[in-house]
Amino acid sequence: MRMIFLFLVFISLMPTALLAESWQMLRQRLDQLQILATPPVDKCGFPAVLAAFFSGQSEIRHRLQAFSSQVTLQTYRTFRSPSGHFEIYYQTEGIDAIPTYNLDGDTIPDYLEFVAGALDRAWAIQVDSLGFRPPPAADGSPRQVYPVYCQNLAGSRTYGMTLIDQEIPALPGENYTSHIIISTDFSFVRFPADGGDPIVRDSLAIAVTAAHEFTHALQLGYHIWNYGDGFNNAVLPDFWFIESSATYMEEVIADTVNDYYQYLPYYLQSLDISLFKIPASNLEWIRVYGEVLFPMMLGYVYGPEIVREVWENILDAEAVVALDRVLQERGSSLSQEWFRFASWLYFTGSRAQPDRFFPEASQYPEPDLIQTVALDSVQNDRDAFFQSTLPPLAYQFLSVLVQIPGTYFLTIQFAQKSEALGGVLFLPEHRIVENFEYVDYPFITEGEFQLAAVGGPWSFTMPDSQLAFELFGGWVPRDEPNAVRIYPAKWTPDHPGRGITFLNLPRDARIEIFTAAGIRIRTIHTMTPVYFWVPQTDSGSPLASGVYIFRVTAGNFQQLGKFLIVR
Known part of the structure; x- marks a missing residue:
């Protein structure tokens, strides 16, 4: 990872017009080092900004801040959004020039109207409706006008980024002023809803980018926890919630775009990794966008304002603890919601039930199922037929085939007893048994038990730790029901x-x-x-x-x- 941060120092010394090209060179080098399997797009530059800013090396932080200043000191034209909350900086010549299309024939390019409208909508929903604090000014007061810069990021396949300006001494915790960059070129993006029209594509891409990056600007006004010390050792325990909650706000603000669909396979195919594992590669950064499904489920159950409530609690606790606290205030807990989430993940794709779970679940991939050994009437029910391990806030979805009709039982046992550990069983006819330890079921024909082994929040601090679990099962003789x-x-x-x-x-x-x-x-x-x-x-x-x-x-x-x- 040392090379990543040295490269960020290098790009901070280059003209801002070369930012996208420099970022793409970094991506290519990561591919060469086999650190990164090619993801769909980088989407958001904020992860790299966070990693460099909190690297623990003051020179890197200073150079990154200098790069940020270099962006803001160029010569721009400006446009104030209709609400007055955003000052948009743009150019009409050169590589960073905004598109010139103007379908409504007025004096304002449509691109600027898209950017201004998307940002104003983000403010109206998140600040005015959901109650988020406005982005902070340098003195800690609410910022009256927030700066947004338009630059070409297509070469790096990045929609936008939020750059950190300076820490705010007047506010408790680690919080910062910032500014946003939105790309002027989205030719690398495709949406099913754009119909091949580049102008429609731009409007959709700008809508989700404004929602996502403005959320980061709001987050920087709360508390960014960092336990790093020394060179290249940023430890950001809330990174998962920083990105997943920003991605969820895309759906709240611009729900018809559905840009998050492309990231879901990265999460649903790796559910045995802890939700709050700190990313160690670009591939794991991409996975975090797919984790949007957890805050999204909580939003459907409790309302989208729950994200703001968690950020208010992040002022004095990390996100996992803050989320559990908010859920307990609502009569639930992180453990209970993690068991609920297993069903929401299972009923996706061909199993979708939009009236009970995610409304758009038919568009989602299904979680991978691990096929265990089959159960039959001669199964040795005294020994475990499947053994594995799970970290906290993770799952393994399993399929247990029953080859001969009859009544079979199934039980799951973890290495320690905890309300956060257990299983969710999915039986025929969509019957769900949450937090099961033992069940028996009569199979009239051959069939299968499908279940999720649930590693709930048995630890709030050790995402890489593992707990063992076992599955037992077998045939129930007719005379011993x-x-x-x-x-x-x-x-x-x-x-x-x-x-x-x-x-x-x-x-x-x-x-x-x-x-x-x-x-x-x-x-x-x-x-x-x-x-x-x-x-x-x-x-x-x-x-x-x-x-x-x-x-x-x-x-x-x-x-x-x-x-x-x-x-």
């Missing part, structure tokens, strides 16, 4: 579940544990069908190696069984 099952039947201390799980328990069950000699060492009462137990006595002493007997009673129900502990 109500039998209690226990997993694992052979327990060792290094078992991912760290304990033993009783499944299919009757209501108000009493579980008694005995040694092989018949001495009772533990009694458990539970009202739930699933009970997780760490193998120890009533006094808390761990059980020694050996064979143990369990007895489950409830009313007239009684069942005996055994398990083995090997230490």
Whole structure:
């Protein structure tokens, strides 16, 4: 990554007309180093600006700021937006000249009208309606007129960027003044809705660019958390929310454009990566735009103002913590919403149900399904048939084939017990079992269990950490439909579940544990069908190696069984 930042220093010394060409050279070098698999477009230059500005190397920051000043000190014509909130700087000659088309025949080029109208709409919705703070001025007060510059960024395949000017001492936290650049050339962009018309294309591209970049300008007035220290070590824990919430605002402000569609495969094909993983390459930067689906779902459920509420809480907490806090104030939690989100992701593409989940889900790709081993009537239900790991705020979508008709059960066990860990099961006829631990289902013909293993917010600080989980399952004999099952039947201390799980328990069950000699060492009462137990006595002493007997009673129900502990 050192070369990336050195290159940014280099481009800051070049004429601004060469900005796009310089950025494209950087992209080509990343391809050569195999850091970047070719993404659709860079979309937004803000990630690179953030990475350079917070790199920890003062020289890089100063040179980037000098480059920003160089942009603003060119000779421009100006145009004030109808609302008066934006001063638009443009040129009519040279590589950065704005397009000259003027279909309405007035004295103002249509490009300028598109830019001014899109920015005014962004302000009206985000500031006047949703309640975001206006972009800050240097003294910390709301900025009355915000500067926007029009330059040709087509060579870098970048829609626009938000450049940071200076920190604001009058405001708490790290917040900054800024200005926006919007490209004058969108020839590299294609929208299904533009009908091949370059003027329609420009209007659509400008609409989403203004919404996206203005959101970054607003974000810079709250708090940008950075834990970096030393050269080339920017650590921005909220990067995922910075970009995903800006992309969501595109849909709120210009919902007919749907530019975000092109980024969804990068997210839906890598759901086993943590939502808040700090990007380490351009490919991971692109993936963050696809993460728009999570704030978008929250917007459908709670209203788009929830994004503003999270940013208000980011003043004193990172985005993951701030989001959980906002959701708890609404009677939910980040854990509960992460289980909900699994269903919204599953019902996409051919499975779309627009009346229940994303209204535009038929246009989305479906998440990849991992095919596990098949279950049949001779399945060894004492051993896990699938094992894997998940980081926090991630999923694995799985398909478990059932080859022979009959009733089969399925259970999921994680390495630790937490309300943030579990599964969401998708059964035939669109039946959903959220946060399931155990289920049995009668298959009349061959079929499959489809499920999401859910790694919820079991950590707010370790996106690269992993927790193990296992799937157990098997055939339920006709004469044992109500039998209690226990997993694992052979327990060792290094078992991912760290304990033993009783499944299919009757209501108000009493579980008694005995040694092989018949001495009772533990009694458990539970009202739930699933009970997780760490193998120890009533006094808390761990059980020694050996064979143990369990007895489950409830009313007239009684069942005996055994398990083995090997230490």
